[in-house]
Amino acid sequence: xxxxxxxxxxxxxxxxxxxxxxxxxxxxxxxxxxxxxxxxxxxxxxxxxxxxxxxxxxxxxxxxxxxxxxxxxxxxxxxxxxxxxxxxxxxxxxxxxxxxxxxxxxxxxxxxxxxxxxxxxxxxxxxxxxxxxxxxxxxxxxxxxxxxxxxxxxxxxxxxxxxxxxxxxxxxxxxxxxxxxxxxxxxxxxxxxxxxxxxxxxxxxxxxxxxxxxxxxxxxxxxxxxxxxxxxxxxxxxxxxxxxxxxxxxxxxxxxxxxxxxxxxxxxxxxxxxxxxxxxxxxxxxxxxxxxxxxxxxxxxxxxxxxxxxxxxxxxxxxxxxxxxx
Numbered sequence: 001x002x003x004x005x006x007x008x009x010x011x012x013x014x015x016x017x018x019x020x021x022x023x024x025x026x027x028x029x030x031x032x033x034x035x036x037x038x039x040x041x042x043x044x045x046x047x048x049x050x051x052x053x054x055x056x057x058x059x060x061x062x063x064x065x066x067x068x069x070x071x072x073x074x075x076x077x078x079x080x081x082x083x084x085x086x087x088x089x090x091x092x093x094x095x096x097x098x099x100x101x102x103x104x105x106x107x108x109x110x111x112x113x114x115x116x117x118x119x120x121x122x123x124x125x126x127x128x129x130x131x132x133x134x135x136x137x138x139x140x141x142x143x144x145x146x147x148x149x150x151x152x153x154x155x156x157x158x159x160x161x162x163x164x165x166x167x168x169x170x171x172x173x174x175x176x177x178x179x180x181x182x183x184x185x186x187x188x189x190x191x192x193x194x195x196x197x198x199x200x201x202x203x204x205x206x207x208x209x210x211x212x213x214x215x216x217x218x219x220x221x222x223x224x225x226x227x228x229x230x231x232x233x234x235x236x237x238x239x240x241x242x243x244x245x246x247x248x249x250x251x252x253x254x255x256x257x258x259x260x261x262x263x264x265x266x267x268x269x270x271x272x273x274x275x276x277x278x279x280x281x282x283x284x285x286x287x288x289x290x291x292x293x294x295x296x297x298x299x300x301x302x303x304x305x306x307x308x309x310x311x312x313x314x315x316x317x318x319x320x321x322x323x324x325x326x
Contacts, residue, residue, distance in 0.1 A: 005310075008313070012310075016299065016303065016306065019298065020295060020298070023298045024066070024073075024295060027291050027294060028066045062086075069291075073295060081093075082292065082296045083292035083296070084292060085285075085292060085293050086290045086292065086293075087288050092293050095281060096297070099276060099278050100278060102270075102276050102277040103267075103275075103277035105193075106196055106266050106269070107262045110201040110204070111262055113198070114203075114204030114205040115255065117208075117209075118205040118206070118209040118212060119208055121137050121205070122208060123213075125138070125209065125213045126212070126216035126220065127239060137213075140206060141206045141209055141210045142206075147202075147203075149203060149268065150269075152199050153199045153269055156198070167194055167195055168192055170274035171275075173188050173192055196269045196270070196272075196275055200265055203261075204258050204261070207258065208254060211250050211254050212251055215248075215250045215251065216244065216247045218247070219246050220243055225238060225242055245319065248319050249319060249320060252312050252315045252319060255312060255315075256312025256313075257308075259304065259305075259308035260304055263301055263304055264301070266278075267282055267283075278297065282294075285297065
């Protein structure tokens with residue numbers, strides 16, 4: 001197992017390096033730079049027409065060739081330093097660390113809702129195949145997969161926040177709520193999380209349900225499930241202990257692919273619901289051509305993909321003892 005982990009990590013390093021090279025290259029190919037963005041912004045506001053752009057680029061190190069700047073950024077990364085934002089001169093690690101907990105909170109909540117709900121509905125639908133509930137859940141699957149999450153966010157905002165006024169339209173917590181107790185603060189933040197987490201979980205829940213149902217239907221027709229039933233075992237034990245454990249491998253694969261998708265979807269949903277996570281920070285970095293921030297965000301996403309795939313591989317061995325990594 002240790003040899004397998006080391007091999008996977010060694011193979012992941014060139015992949016991460018290639019991702020940073022491609023990202024940096026596309027950032028450089030885009031027209032303009034961070035200084036141009038700052039100057040245009042300041043011209044619109046203060047009409048300062050004689051800014052020395054070249055001196056400003058030199059002060060930020062943007063006058064150096066692109067390969068030199070990339071190597072300098074890579075050396076900083078290897079020492080654990082993500083660099084400084086060009087616009088605010090704030091440490092990128094501090095900027096990401098300040099907003100990362102809110103994004104993780106949204107991702108974990110929506111991921112658990114999607115995983116638990118999708119598996120439960122998939123098992124229920126497979127056990128009661130061709131029932132009215134199965135048809136209803138099948139419609140939900142195709143609807144959840146087909147509708148983009150940003151469109152679903154607009155719909156639920158109009159229905160539950162604007163029209164019915166059951167839930168807040170945006171934000172993280174009530175601004176005027178200060179010095180409240182733990183439970184008051186918890187339920188207040190939960191109220192703000194319902195819509196963004198629910199929207200983010202819809203597509204994942206539909207995907208989990210689809211694959212769980214298909215895998216369970218295949219396993220329920222196998223001979224060992226028939227033998228288990230003929231022995232007089234309870235139906236619940238047959239379903240959960242014998243059938244589901246052998247049907248879970250495709251679900252683990254989908255889970256490994258869904259985690260990076262949650263991160264990307266969270267950036268969009270956070271912008272719509274004004275959630276104080278990494279979404280707004282990433283958009284600010286892109287609009288300002290803040291390449292240290294952009295590179296760090298992309299690297300964070302790439303590391304998340306590698307770790308999720310590795311976790312899925314390790315979960316195979318837990319779910320199926322026949323799988324061994326030597």
